[in-house]
Amino acid sequence: MQATSHPHSYYAASANDKRVRPALQGHVKADICIVGAGFTGMSTALHMAEKGYTVVILESNRIGFGASGRNGGQIVNSYSRDIDFIEHHYGQEVGAEMGRMAFEGGRILRRFVKEYDIQCDLKEGGIFAACNGKQFDELVAKKRLWESHGHEQLELLDEHAIQQYVGSKRYAGGLIDHSGGHFHPLNLVLGEAAALESLGGTIYENSTALRVDEGDKPVVHTEEGSVEADYVLIAGNAYLNGLLPTLESKAIPCGTQIIATAPLPNDVQRRLLPKDNCVEDGNYLLDYFRLSGDGRMIYGGGVTYGAREPEKVEALIMPKMLKTFPELKDVKVDFAWTGNFLLTLTRLPQFGRIGTNIYYAQGYSGHGITCTHLAGKVISDAIQGQAERFDIFAQLPQRSFPGGRGMRIPLTTLGAWYYNLRDKLGV
Template sequence: MRPPLKEHIKTDVCIIGAGYTGMSTALHLAEAGYRVTVLEASRIGFGASGRNGGQIVNSYSRDIDFIEKHYGKDVGKQMGQMAFEGGRILRRFVRDYNIQCDLKEGGIFAACNRRQFNELEEKKALWESHGHEGLELLDSKQTMEHIGTDRYTGALIDHTGGHFHPLNLVLGEAAAVESLGGTIYEATPAISIEEGSMAVVKTEHGSVTADYVLVAGNAYLNGLLPKLESKAMPCGTQVIATEPLPEDVQKRLLPKDNCVEDCNYLLDYYRLSGDGRLIYGGGVTYGAREPSKVESLIVPNMLKTFPELRGTKVDYAWTGNFLLTLMRLPQFGRIGSNVYYAQGYSGHGVTCSHLAGKVISDAIRGQAERFDVFAGLPQYRFPGGRLFRIPFTAMGAWYYNMRDQLGV
């Protein structure tokens, strides 16, 4: 545990939040010689960065064709050029700083019906039109060579996808930041931000005066910037980890050791951990409510995919919050001239948060063209305010889930 801030200090850049967005930004800036100070309300990786499913999934929660349709070909082209960069940044950090996070290659999108497989064919063509390579379509028989279940109609392998230990990644990035002279304070929630030519971030026992501030708390801002929080909604996802499985069982479940996510709106995702456990996640609770028992939500889905695991012990179960936006696109922006924010990756945060760190660090260094593409996307408040945004969103999710179940 790193100590909390108990003094008044000055720095070049103050970052609020020690998750992937904060660590990627801090590491890019520290590499460029900036003095970086990070304030974390709890512990490094406490939020989605330490609790996610550990999968490298390219692009955004809304894909490039949606962006082109709603915001124009030019915006779609520019965002398409960035859509596959986050995974490369993540891998560079792992390589350059020797981060031990069980990084493995290859991610699979699995289709539960013919409609979804047709959509995977379209995804392959779309991504390839934006220069992305390493994609391979599988029919149902070929899919079973990668996933030990007959549940899927077909699949798409992204050979540039992959999986890793999420908490170990962010801890390794934090250590890299510190190796370059950056400072991280834990148990130090930001209480307020005073704007000005030099911004001041106040905490309970100290303050940080900085040329620039990045707000990277995502679903855990806890009242710091109410106007920012009104643009998105915290949502919970649930994950379980089985006991370590015998090697022959591992080989039957995932013979190629790829990670998998299905194509349902309320999707399942799973992979093998470095110590041979099946990590299985899925489901959404809107408004970040804590489910009474994670296992009751996830185990039935796991057994639907892998019936042979009936009776397998679940050693760990947890939930954590990601941040959903109305358009399911990330929200980047500035408050004044020197307070930046990035949030709302809507379930695609692993790669996009690492991209955000590069884009924001470039903007702070005076190269804001790519940042401005994201910042130019409209940012809407959820309809109905705090009272109705949860039931409205849940109704929409129910509709899309029913479509998945019916295969239409």
């Protein structure tokens, strides 16, 4: 089997670990078999291995090949639908429980970085930037909501104060989450993989899961081997590739686009992001940006279906970046790439079981970095008999998109058009 490569991106070019793990050959046994070597799979694997379980991960491509190794690299707390939405639609008790978990993922991520000495350019502090007065009012409400659930690391910025953090005249104010931050996502997931291997876990790359046989000891089959386990976790998210059609019908893969400039002079870095925070704006189709560890502007935004060619990504993102930072008009773009995330109809993650021993987690709807790390803890606890928190997620509705797979592209296109119009109108 020919080894696949990571998609061309700044992250792949600057990865700390470029080793290719072998593909699975023959039949092996484990306590848990995980399909997908992204953040969900890796967090679950580490939590299980730390408790002494034997772990095997099957990855169809390379570690971090999907959204985990291509995203904006920002630690953003809570969920794509915030806690007030959950309270309103699913009740105060469910909202309170999910509120207690909403800020845990970032702490898990930082624990992994610290305990396993993962070099991933982790920097502290994330900013939500308001493009207009309505969005600023929403940030005031967000601060009040998160503080009601015990999150105190927040600071409002008026239109003058935000200039100390973001060198742009575009924003009417902002909210700093001091527990937010940013990092090199591919180096994080690669570092987590190395940590798992140090604990005895095994990762097989270029090993696509083709079939899962249910039973007391489920078996996951690949082209050249199989894994028999007590438990299986399906964590392929937007890259399941037909493994479980029922799961795939519940969500839509959506593409996001990112560019990375050439390294910027130090004085330009200090003008644009004086305190080196990451930023996302308050639009429905939001822009997000930050400085990399070597001083590049990493800028992303928009939603599409599927991948785009790099030159088209640059053509789409450059106007967004120049609207925020006009002085970058002559900067060279060194990298442009896309990646899919998985959008659910409710925009809430989907956790569940197939039978009693096959688990799944997917559909973080653009809020995956913290929630995937939380998912690993919640799933590992459930497997070890403490399923209360897992069941809070599992009871949330998991509705399929209307029209099935054939309607994915037109629905995504229509949704992107609708939300772009709302952004332009400021409603």
